[in-house]
Amino acid sequence: MIEKTLLKRSNSSQLKAPYVFHIDSVSISFGKIRALKNVNLTVNPGEILFITGKSGAGKSTLLNLLAEDIKPKEGKCIRSRSKDLFVAQVFQDLKLMENKSCEENLWVSYDPKIYKNKNEFHHDMAELVRVLNFSDNLKTKIKDANGGLKQKVAMVRALLAKPQVLLADEPTAALDKESAIKLFEVLNFYNVRKNLTIIWASHNRDLVKQFPGKIVHLDAGNLVYSGHACFI
């Protein structure tokens, strides 16, 4: 069912640039703290990339760099200038509207330029909400929602904006294992069917190692591993 819905809208926005992001010798400091140290990384269209590392390793800093929320003073971070490139971000602190319901938060992504009408948006929303199993919680206010529900809302809100690139910071931190796997299945579906490039930061390497994709491992701001999960 979800497959049928999403297939209708596939392939209009496949990226043509050779890369989505290219990071060249970037170091980022906050005062005396060196959050990233001489990092080099290229992200290609359609890649699934997990950024792993302990707390404080620099995962969020790297995502914020890609989101252009941080400008490097040392090195450069180049983003594809493809006019189709739309980057959605799921922040570690989610940035939801606390006094609004889950559904009201999802409607933030409604854009008449990318949906034929509100029915089409509502249809897509209902599909994602059903697959992620929170149809019964749509009227719950965010301030009354548990951490897992909030994470699902933030993720669905990002997907409903139909991005070409998704930056997700610890998207499963408050989810049980079953929900985390389900969320990955949804993202994987978007990756396979719509060429969504996914960059997912997680301190839980054991979890993300189970998923197909590439791992970039950070240790105290150093990129110490880049490759397939099976070798780490």
Ligand SMILES: Nc1ncnc2c1ncn2[C@@H]1O[C@H](COP(=O)(O)OP(=O)(O)OP(=O)(O)O)[C@@H](O)[C@H]1O
């Ligand atoms: N805005 C900031 N001001 C000062 N220090 C910062 C800032 N952002 C990050 N840092 C510091 O930079 C380092 C890397 O932080 P970052 O948030 O990127 O780590 P992380 O891997 O995302 O950690 P976590 O798993 O806890 O989310 C840490 O020492 C952190 O305290």
Ligand SMILES: [Mg+2]
């Ligand atoms: Mg972080």
